[in-house]
Amino acid sequence: MRDIDYTYKIPFGPQHPALKEIIHLRFEVSGEQIISVDLRPGYMHRGIEEALSRRPFNKGLYLSERICGICSHAHAQTFCQAVEKAAKVEIPERAKYIRSIVAELERLHSHMLLLGVMAHEIGFDTVFHYFWRDREYVMDLFEMLTGNRVNYSVNCLGGVRFDITDEIKKEIENAMERIMERAEYYEKSFIKDATIKKRTKKIGYLSKNSAEELSIVGPNARASGVKYDIRETKPYLIYDNHKPIVDNGCDVYARMKVRLKEVRQSAKFVLDNLDLPETRLKTPFSLNIKPNEAVGRTEAPRGELFYYVKANGQVPERIKVRTPTFAAYHMFSPVLKGQYVADIPIIVASTDPCIACADRIILVENGKEKIVTKEELCQYSSSR
Amino acid sequence: MSILIIPLGIFLGLIYAGIDRKLTARMQNRIGPPVWQPIYDIVKLWIKEEVSPKGVGPLYYLFPILTFMSAVLVLLVIPFGPVHFSGDVFLLIYLLVMVSTFMALSGFATNNYFGFIGAWRTIVQLVGTELPFIIVIITLILQTDSLSIMDFTKAYNILPFAFIAFIISNQAKLNRGPFHIPDAETEIIAGIETEYSGRRLMLLYLTHAIELFVLVSITAAFFLMPLTVLDFLVKSLVVLFIMICMRVVVARLRIDQSFKFLWFYIAPLALIDLIRVVLL
Numbered sequence: 001m002r003d004i005d006y007t008y009k010i011p012f013g014p015q016h017p018a019l020k021e022i023i024h025l026r027f028e029v030s031g032e033q034i035i036s037v038d039l040r041p042g043y044m045h046r047g048i049e050e051a052l053s054r055r056p057f058n059k060g061l062y063l064s065e066r067i068c069g070i071c072s073h074a075h076a077q078t079f080c081q082a083v084e085k086a087a088k089v090e091i092p093e094r095a096k097y098i099r100s101i102v103a104e105l106e107r108l109h110s111h112m113l114l115l116g117v118m119a120h121e122i123g124f125d126t127v128f129h130y131f132w133r134d135r136e137y138v139m140d141l142f143e144m145l146t147g148n149r150v151n152y153s154v155n156c157l158g159g160v161r162f163d164i165t166d167e168i169k170k171e172i173e174n175a176m177e178r179i180m181e182r183a184e185y186y187e188k189s190f191i192k193d194a195t196i197k198k199r200t201k202k203i204g205y206l207s208k209n210s211a212e213e214l215s216i217v218g219p220n221a222r223a224s225g226v227k228y229d230i231r232e233t234k235p236y237l238i239y240d241n242h243k244p245i246v247d248n249g250c251d252v253y254a255r256m257k258v259r260l261k262e263v264r265q266s267a268k269f270v271l272d273n274l275d276l277p278e279t280r281l282k283t284p285f286s287l288n289i290k291p292n293e294a295v296g297r298t299e300a301p302r303g304e305l306f307y308y309v310k311a312n313g314q315v316p317e318r319i320k321v322r323t324p325t326f327a328a329y330h331m332f333s334p335v336l337k338g339q340y341v342a343d344i345p346i347i348v349a350s351t352d353p354c355i356a357c358a359d360r361i362i363l364v365e366n367g368k369e370k371i372v373t374k375e376e377l378c379q380y381s382s383s384r
Numbered sequence: 385m386s387i388l389i390i391p392l393g394i395f396l397g398l399i400y401a402g403i404d405r406k407l408t409a410r411m412q413n414r415i416g417p418p419v420w421q422p423i424y425d426i427v428k429l430w431i432k433e434e435v436s437p438k439g440v441g442p443l444y445y446l447f448p449i450l451t452f453m454s455a456v457l458v459l460l461v462i463p464f465g466p467v468h469f470s471g472d473v474f475l476l477i478y479l480l481v482m483v484s485t486f487m488a489l490s491g492f493a494t495n496n497y498f499g500f501i502g503a504w505r506t507i508v509q510l511v512g513t514e515l516p517f518i519i520v521i522i523t524l525i526l527q528t529d530s531l532s533i534m535d536f537t538k539a540y541n542i543l544p545f546a547f548i549a550f551i552i553s554n555q556a557k558l559n560r561g562p563f564h565i566p567d568a569e570t571e572i573i574a575g576i577e578t579e580y581s582g583r584r585l586m587l588l589y590l591t592h593a594i595e596l597f598v599l600v601s602i603t604a605a606f607f608l609m610p611l612t613v614l615d616f617l618v619k620s621l622v623v624l625f626i627m628i629c630m631r632v633v634v635a636r637l638r639i640d641q642s643f644k645f646l647w648f649y650i651a652p653l654a655l656i657d658l659i660r661v662v663l664l
Contacts, residue, residue: 010497017573032639123564123636129412195562195635341501342565342638 007035010341014043018121018345021355025332025348032340037333045359049319056314057083057287058157064307067321068357069150070113073106074300075321075357076155081236082296082309083157083316087289092279095159100237101172101273102145102154103298104266108179109138110301111259111266114352118256119190121345122199127190134182137175144168159282169274176267183264191257200253204335204347207250214330218303219262220351222246223254230299238273252350259352287314300324302352323357386460393459394590397597398422403621404596404628411632422593426586434582439495447490448580452587454482455594462598463537463605464616472531473521476602483595484510484557490588491576502575505566505639509556512646516553519654520546524606526661537605543661547607549654551626554599556646558592561631565639600624 012018012025022043028035048067052060064079065072077099084091091099116131139149146152146162154160164172190196206216211224221228222244229244230236245261247254289311296307303324310318328351336347402419409416436444458479461471484506491503523546525531528539555561567575577588601616603623610616637645 008497119635123562124634126412126632129414133413193635195637198637198641199635340638 006030012344012348018349020117021353023353023355027336027341027344029341032342034336034339034341034344037336039329039332041329041355041359043359044356049321052319053316057289057311057316060316060319061155061157062153064319064321065151065153068323068354070110070354071106071300071302071305071357072151073102073154074298074305076153077103077237078296078298078300078305078307079309079319080155080157080296081298082294082307083289083311084285085296086292086294086309086311087285088292089158089283089285091159091283092281093277094163094279095281096237097273097276098160098162098164098281099155100239101164101270102142102152103237104269105138105141107301108263108266108270109135109142111263112138114349115186115190115256115259115263118252118346118349119196121349122196124196127186131186134179137178141168141172141175144171156282157287158285159280161281163281164274164276172270172274176271179267180264180271183260183267186260187264191260197253199343199346200251200256200350201249202251203343204252204339204350205250206331206335208248210334211250211331214334215327216303216331217327218299218301218324218352219255219258220303220328220331223258224248224250228304230297230304234297236298252346255350255352289313302354302357303327321357323354325352325354325358328353329358389459389462389464390456393462393464393594393597397590397593397595398426400596400600400620400624401593403624407625407628408632411628422589425589429586429589430583432582434584437495437579440493440579443489443493444495444579445584447486447493448584448587451483451486451490451591454479454486455591455598458483458598459594461533462601463533464601464613471533473525473533473536474531476533477518477521480557480595480598481510481514483591487576487588487591490580494576494579496579498573498578499576502566502578506559506576508639508643509559509563509566512643513553513556515647516549516650516654517557519651519658520550520553523654523658523661526658537610540609541607543607543657545653546657547603549650549657550603550607551623551630552650553646554603555627555630556642558595558599560627562634562637562645563642564631564636565642600627 007028007030010027010029012027014022014024024040024043026038026040028038048063052063055063061076061079061083065076067075112131112135116128116135119125119127119131142152143149145164145168146154154162206220206224208225211221211226216224216226217228225246225248227244227246229242231239231242232244235242245258245265247258249255249257291312293308293310296309298305300323304327305324306322308318308320309316331351332348335351336344339347399419399422401422402417405421406416406419458476461476461479488503488506488510491499491506493499520543523543524536524541527541527543528535552561556563559566567577577585580588600620600623604610604616604619608619608623610619
């Protein structure tokens with residue numbers, strides 16, 4: 001592609017058919033090559049951290065689930081983990097098993113959603129529809145278990161609210177076996193397809209050093225050779241010997257492969273752990289927590305999710321959420337520089353952006369953190 | 385009487401587009417729109433408001449009309465039923481290039497970066513598809529020893545490689561299949577058609593439908609030797625089915641990859657048959 005003297009600034013978003021959520025990327029483009037990227041998030045900011053520090057913990061749980069639609073159980077799980085650690089409460093074994101099963105099912109449906117979306121970005125609509133059809137098996141399971149397809153409030157502080165009865169167990173087994181067959185089929189046909197390889201190999205390269213320096217988490221890091229998975233380094237719930245899937249490809253193709261293999265790994269995990277111990281479902285939990293602070297870390301489908309809770313009584317003093325997509329924001333610039341405009345959607349989609357999770361505002365002034373009020377925010381945005 | 389080809393060609397083109405959408409949907413495990421859907425789309429676009437962007441000149445209003453006109457002119461040249469055009473095949477090549485060029489110019493005439501990208505991609509792809517297309521036409525000329533289109537349809541053409549190359553280059557001309565780069569929805573919103581709405585968009589939509597009809601018909605007419613009109617329609621549907629299958633199973637190529645593919649893989653494929661016809 002010939003070098004042209006002048007450059008265009010083209011906007012990608014906030015509205016774009018390729019984006020599933022609202023984010024604004026401004027590209028400086030010369031011909032078909034990208035010279036620089038300017039990232040402007042903030043369209044999905046809803047003031048959640050402020051709202052969380054005004055509600056008691058049991059109401060805050062339902063709010064934290066709705067931070068994101070696809071990784072909603074991961075948020076609920078991390079919130080419960082942090083608050084239960086602050087209150088020094090231990091949940092029963094059966095609740096741990098149920099929470100892990102729901103977490104792995106969520107990882108399944110999130111990865112299949114993303115693989116379908118990535119296929120759609122390259123123009124392969126057939127595979128998009130096939131992946132989303134297979135995802136319906138998991139959504140039916142959720143509906144059977146909890147009554148909802150998204151924002152299934154399985155957790156409550158101290159345990160879980162729904163039980164996996166024998167007929168649900170049979171349905172889970174059937175669905176997982178079908179998903180494992182389909183995952184094998186996709187590994188044989190989708191990953192080895194020639195047009196897919198042409199569009200995704202050597203695109204969106206992120207070297208292992210950059211991934212470690214920029215502290216990228218989740219499947220994005222594991223596709224660049226960085227072996228980092230919270231289920232292995234700091235096991236929680238019932239993950240005791242988890243082996244993370246690592247690939248050394250460092251490009252978009254590697255990220256697709258890692259997620260497809262994790263689909264199989266999650267389905268196998270659910271099949272292996274369906275013998276639940278016979279205990280009760282929740283322990284009594286009193287909302288008045290003595291002054292304490294705690295941290296909850298879990299592996300959401302997109303990477304490490306981190307909740308910091310500072311508790312003092314019924315209403316928390318501060319809750320800080322760091323979502324994995326926030327770490328992936330740092331990745332946009334090195335992964336997009338020097339690539340072609342035609343590859344923008346597939347590269348952005350391969351980092352698995354869940355923008356709804358990731359919009360937080362921190363104003364750092366003279367090294368001290370400050371919380372912004374609504375009037376100040378209006379003034380700040382109108383003066384830019 | 386041969387003027388009747390124009391409404392018949394438009395109607396059949398819309399039906400072919402409808403069959404395409406229905407079959408693609410069925411292959412993708414969904415139900416899809418009814419076969420008459422493109423006709424509903426045309427009627428709907430007729431009554432929609434036309435919004436023009438800022439900073440466009442008179443060419444913005446002119447080029448969609450020219451695109452549609454050149455597509456209608458191609459309809460008068462194809463060998464179908466009541467039409468007996470005994471002129472040269474060069475007119476067919478010229479008019480098909482004219483359709484794509486005017487499409488690209490319509491994209492340039494909108495004052496929009498996405499139209500600009502769609503337009504230059506259309507031109508690059510046009511240059512890419514013309515080479516295999518012309519090699520196949522030259523093969524047919526040498527095989528039948530004449531330049532007239534009617535003689536192509538009456539001759540006995542067993543040219544498998546040329547048939548494959550012709551179908552693939554038609555997919556590229558129609559912006560379908562692995563070559564749907566100029567209207568890549570996920571990258572450039574709608575490419576050339578981004579800033580067109582209402583009746584101007586209807587003209588571009590009709591041009592796509594007419595081009596589909598024309599290219600499917602000439603593929604069936606040149607290579608599958610139809611005898612009667614009913615036979616011709618059935619063989620066109622077979623060609624349409626092959627093109628639909630090809631579109632469903634592939635992802636989208638990038639513009640440089642598609643150009644290399646057309647010039648260095650498909651054109652040599654067509655050359656095999658050319659050399660075979662020259663030597664025999």
